[in-house]
Amino acid sequence: MTEQGSSETEDRKDDHIRIVQERDVETTGTGFEDVHLVHDALPELDYDAIDPAIEFLGHELSAPIFIESMTGGHRNTTAINRALARAASETGIAMGLGSQRAGLELDDDGVLESYTVVRDVAPDAFIYGNLGAAQLREYDIETVERAVAMIEADALAVHLNFLQEAVQPEGDVDGRDCLAAIERVAADLSVPIIVKETGNGISGETARKLSAAGVHAIDVAGKGGTTWSGIEAYRAATANEPRQQRIGTLFRDWGIPTAASTLECVAEHDCVIASGGVRTGLDVAKAIAVGARAGGLAKPFLKPATNGPDAVIERIEDLIAELRTAMFVTGSGSIDALQRTEYVLQGETREYVEQRTSSEKQLDS
Amino acid sequence: MTEQGSSETEDRKDDHIRIVQERDVETTGTGFEDVHLVHDALPELDYDAIDPAIEFLGHELSAPIFIESMTGGHRNTTAINRALARAASETGIAMGLGSQRAGLELDDDGVLESYTVVRDVAPDAFIYGNLGAAQLREYDIETVERAVAMIEADALAVHLNFLQEAVQPEGDVDGRDCLAAIERVAADLSVPIIVKETGNGISGETARKLSAAGVHAIDVAGKGGTTWSGIEAYRAATANEPRQQRIGTLFRDWGIPTAASTLECVAEHDCVIASGGVRTGLDVAKAIAVGARAGGLAKPFLKPATNGPDAVIERIEDLIAELRTAMFVTGSGSIDALQRTEYVLQGETREYVEQRTSSEKQLDS
């Protein structure tokens, strides 16, 4: 996910994909296990007329489901991106690319194709690019526009992954001036930008800063799903870096649980994507009930993608059917209605939210 | 429990009974595990004088226990219904029939007998019929009266089972206009109507609508007992329908826990039956303490019923003895007194109820 603009980046990308496929890289505790939607025994709806479509940054999506930013930047990933893009295109949902840094910095047609394949097979889908916040700081706006142009992106995701960088021995751990860079790009870029975490969540305070900086959407990517600290701990073990392995393991579970992060962000921004451990259409429904515009999944799409577009489509249709079922039994004919459905918060997530809400109140005063 | 008015219905009924008998079709978490009745060390009562009788829709029942709607519509179920009805009759409790759709739509004496046997062996018992809300919408009032007449019903239960329908590949998932149909039948039918769920519970909001529609009683049939999503997941597996199996499994635990649903409904209606995972006379006592008029059980009666009336009577007498013991040690000489006994709510059920109560307050204002 991170890269130093060399073929080193390419190899790391390969490492990451392999670790994600072979090791246990998921945590638990998104907080959605503490969110209970209230059953509506009398939905007064026709299931077949339920419409999960949303408008997102001016585009119509058939369902509030995002294939989260994952890959690109290595020839091996071309097939994965082709499958994901074709599936996004056929089902009408959004898809994010993995970091485009390698595409901007390496002069290699094979690498480039791992990105461009996406727009080739999905001319009309909502596709968004990806760069790290640290890159924004270094690139001028023309370079950022090249990333957009590379895939005719509908939007650009800017990822925040400072914990991962801190666990990587070679990580870029200078976090200064990123907010200013984000603000600049948000103002000048030809497409809207989505700021996203990568598995540790976004707090209300950060969401407030991002809102003020003019960011068009926030993707929380909270705790409970893929853990990049965990992934880097495996890499550090292989590289015989015991201290980094130790830190990666210690921070494996670090972050704001996705449900809590979503609740914090929706108080500050009106276009929030909930991701990080979202695994079913029911999770998507819960995310929307607590205020998100959509839910995103990364890892669950990786294995189907290696099996081709049909497997990805199958998975998306599962998710949509699960979501529609949740909509049906909460009496929600549309995503707008689902956003207003009743829910109950329990356990640790309730404690988390109660305390954060009262301390946020203190911040406001 | 659902049926498309053909012999397909008959076969499905058979499938269901078999699955219920052979597989794990029960969830946990009715919420009664979080309800603690307060011991009265000095009950100042004669156990033998404790009277668990109630008045229900104008009839006297010897105890606040319902044999919930289960079966009928297949020749194989005649013996089951005969045993249940004889037991209800001898012990003086209420009994519900399974859905009568097959009885109305099929022209088959064997099928019909599976219903009529009930009144034959229990001329004086409180027996109530059963139709789906979707059927009410389609039938005119004369057809509904035929269902009543079929068994000289004392009341008609109208079941809501939209989640089950959504899990069934062949399910009827049009939920529109059911409330209006219920209102119409409640006004016009010759006997009172009981609206019931089938394992996912009824919320306060729905109870309010049902009250306004003139429904005479509500049976919550909440989460924690028999799970129809779970049952349909098994059927889907057999039918090689992986998506439906997946959804059935995902929603296996869906619903409002029975104790919470009871607390929500009693705030909106004064005649509430608590069912869904009620398994002992102590559960019945708890249900009444939190405000229900009676408790109902379905699955626990199925196996005894296949062994004949005596086994069912034995089971009912167990339940009554358990209930009377709970009445004794809470110092409750009557069901009215039991309804006023002290209780404590803990754990998740307390969280659930606290939040729903405060949000209901918001709804009211």
Place this chain on the structure above:
Amino acid sequence: MTEQGSSETEDRKDDHIRIVQERDVETTGTGFEDVHLVHDALPELDYDAIDPAIEFLGHELSAPIFIESMTGGHRNTTAINRALARAASETGIAMGLGSQRAGLELDDDGVLESYTVVRDVAPDAFIYGNLGAAQLREYDIETVERAVAMIEADALAVHLNFLQEAVQPEGDVDGRDCLAAIERVAADLSVPIIVKETGNGISGETARKLSAAGVHAIDVAGKGGTTWSGIEAYRAATANEPRQQRIGTLFRDWGIPTAASTLECVAEHDCVIASGGVRTGLDVAKAIAVGARAGGLAKPFLKPATNGPDAVIERIEDLIAELRTAMFVTGSGSIDALQRTEYVLQGETREYVEQRTSSEKQLDS
């Protein structure tokens, strides 16, 4: 513990002792696991000067520890009572006898000796007799005085055990007029009376009635220790009484947890003994911190008693040393000080007490 005034009583007593010794007859969850005394790192006390003595109903006890009512009424229990009484005498703590009904109703010197042995070996100890509330109702005051005289009792415990009676096939389940009988005996008897439960606890409401009836002390005997429902379930199994076995098992855990019951009772009476699952001197300390005057134990003394007085003394000295240690590290030089020490309530017990306190408030208003 119960008896019908015949040698049947004697046999049952024997059954009970055997079951208590051989089977699992203890529950968990006294609530003391949720009570945390606050450490005092600077106690400013000399451990050797800590004085755990209390005054109890006009007598001085060396420590606030009661050997709870257990046995008598069978020749086999004479040795047990001798050991307990000798230990009580040597250590200066209080001892209760088991029910004296057999002693009053049977004309048998061996049976009588099982009681009288206590005063023989412990001429100066605080010894209290025991009768059931149901007996008080039947006996005139002279008969009750005979029970007192039998052992020159310093007080009389009146036990409430209606749940046990309800589980016993042959139980006395008429609970009427017990309060009036208690009030009469409290007023007329030559010695004070202690009303005690036997493992299911006493609520605030009951404590209030007992206070008004002039009872001199209340022994909560709450949930969390020996379970008489459980014991009777074993007896019912042997006697082939499946329904009673079922009820005994269902109500095995019934009752108010000892810590919660203590908190409820101390709000209504100023002389409360906490018992039911008290197992260590630390439990005794917690009981006192939440407001009890003393803690009592039954089952833990049974096995030592079968090994003779020294084993019982050893056990009592263990308890006192544990209690003194708790007093030391809470900076409590006396039982009075311990009663004022800081504590924290957590978990289910906190929930229990919070709700009961707020509902008691409603009762008051």
Place this chain on the structure above:
Amino acid sequence: MTEQGSSETEDRKDDHIRIVQERDVETTGTGFEDVHLVHDALPELDYDAIDPAIEFLGHELSAPIFIESMTGGHRNTTAINRALARAASETGIAMGLGSQRAGLELDDDGVLESYTVVRDVAPDAFIYGNLGAAQLREYDIETVERAVAMIEADALAVHLNFLQEAVQPEGDVDGRDCLAAIERVAADLSVPIIVKETGNGISGETARKLSAAGVHAIDVAGKGGTTWSGIEAYRAATANEPRQQRIGTLFRDWGIPTAASTLECVAEHDCVIASGGVRTGLDVAKAIAVGARAGGLAKPFLKPATNGPDAVIERIEDLIAELRTAMFVTGSGSIDALQRTEYVLQGETREYVEQRTSSEKQLDS
């Protein structure tokens, strides 16, 4: 940790070290598991510029990490102290010595060297001495100054370990007049004093008394790490002292959890060290977020110390790297900033703190 001023002390010290190394002497439940720091996805900091240095009692420390008081007083411990001191010196953190009583009372060069070695190898480090509160009471100020001079101490830690003393058969259990002695030494000694527990924590009330007595710092040494009751239980088992073994085991978990104790103490004193079960740099970060000035660890340094200075340095650098990572991802460039970072309290620690805070409020009024 305790000593009677004879070679008996020396042997016990040896016993203790051996038990700590060979047996399970750690409890769980520091409360830090319930403290959740809030992730800052946009730290706007350069990791390399993060400065974990603190000022402590007028000295600059490179990081807020204390090697807690452990050993000395036996020739075998010289090597351990040498390793710890060298590591403290090279990394710039603070180190406490074990109790100096043996050094003051035994006339033995080998014993003395086990202390003096520390200053020999760490001429500039912040090193603090150690005496028990009971000793302060017995020694005149000149004797206490000898302990300071022995190692040219920068401060003196006074330990409170009354629970341990109560568990030891030979313990000194007279706790009187310790506060006065502490007050006297705090006023007269040439260096500041730190009052510390040894694993059971310090309450708000005690912290208030210590503040009033002029103590310069408080080290909570709360529950959750090394348990001296547990250690003494092992010793009692070996010494065939069943009652002491029983008490040690019963009080194994006794005490105020470290996080709760820290929160109580920081309300009363502005220089608090959190210790007792601190195991990682993330624990140190949490301790600081809830208000501590620094975190201390004892047992985790023991094994590395037996392997020499490099192993200890390695461990310290791990801790610092973990702490810096926590600072980075909470956006805290300095320890001051970390003290203001947002956190959430959950579970038992939240319950503990809520109740203690409200009762403290009562104390104040």
